[in-house]
Amino acid sequence: MWEINDNLHVHTHHVDNKPIYEVENFYKNPTRVARFLFNRDAPVWKGTQEGKYDDRRWCDWCNRYPAFDFLDKMTGLKWDTALMTNMFRATSFPYKTHYWWIHNDPCLNAIVYFNKDDEVNGTNLYKPPYEAKTWEDEEPEIPKEEAELLYHIKPKYNKLVIFDGSYFPHGMALNDDRYFGNTYRVNQVFFQKYQ
Numbered sequence: 001m002w003e004i005n006d007n008l009h010v011h012t013h014h015v016d017n018k019p020i021y022e023v024e025n026f027y028k029n030p031t032r033v034a035r036f037l038f039n040r041d042a043p044v045w046k047g048t049q050e051g052k053y054d055d056r057r058w059c060d061w062c063n064r065y066p067a068f069d070f071l072d073k074m075t076g077l078k079w080d081t082a083l084m085t086n087m088f089r090a091t092s093f094p095y096k097t098h099y100w101w102i103h104n105d106p107c108l109n110a111i112v113y114f115n116k117d118d119e120v121n122g123t124n125l126y127k128p129p130y131e132a133k134t135w136e137d138e139e140p141e142i143p144k145e146e147a148e149l150l151y152h153i154k155p156k157y158n159k160l161v162i163f164d165g166s167y168f169p170h171g172m173a174l175n176d177d178r179y180f181g182n183t184y185r186v187n188q189v190f191f192q193k194y195q
Contacts, residue, residue, distance in 0.1 A: 001036065002065040003028040010074065015125060015151045021074060021162040022153070026067075026112055030158040034114045037085050038186050046137030053140070054184075056087040067160075071110055071190060074162065078193045079110070087184040088172065094141060095174045099124060101140035102147055103132050105165035108192035113155035120175045121185055122155035123163075130169035142171075155187075165191075 004026055011022045027033050042056035060083050071079040093100070102124075111123060127148040134140070152173055153161050163170070172185070179185045 001029055001032045002067065004066045004070055008070075016127070016168075018164050018167055020125075020151070020153065021160075023160040024156060024158070026158050026160040030114070033188075034186070037083065037188055038087060038114070038184070042085060042087055046135075052091050053093075054087075054089045056184075057085060058087075059084045067112075067190070071162070071192075075108060075192065077108065079108075080191050080193050082191075084189045084191075086172075086187050086189055088186075089179045089181065089184045090174075092177075092180055093174050095176065098141040098143055099126075099147060099149075100142070100172045100174050101132070101134070101136040102126055102130055102142055102169045102171045103136070104128075104130075104167075104169055105191065107166055108162060109165035109170070110160060110162045110190035111153075112160050112188040113157060114186045114188065115155065115183075116157045118178065118185075119154050119156060120173070121178065122173050123153040123161065123170055124149055124173045125151045125153065125163065125168040125170050128167060128169055132169075 005028050008023050012019055040058060042058035045055045045057040062081055062083050064081055068079050068081050127150050130147055
């Protein structure tokens, strides 16, 4: 189930002199992978803003699957061997005037997008430095005038992206209302090992 496609083409481009890697058609069996990752009761992540947001995460340590070997080889670094997911939906979000919570991680990030027919709600990278003034579970709405958007990583079903989450302030891109209701925005995430 965890096999990745042979002869993957890695599209590399640079934003602020930092590489962004994008790999389409990553898993050989993305439907099976998605069924395994997202057909479960994932716990609520942090708060729900009184029912306004339904943000769920699931994580489990696992064996070394081919994706981890690919990430190690691509970056020359070791990656945590964990299966991690993000599942998000909302009743509303002021996406025309606000960004979703902006943060840094202490390492490289990788994401595989699993929503079909969505090429607008990917991941935003912002101009550093950015100091988060709020917590995601308290006030995730960031007025757009408070951050400079450098690059929007467009999502595509079964597409892997790798970027430096320690350099780029980043966050989920919400650019329309497709995840207001019953449909979750779903992806798999990976993090480089860090001390």
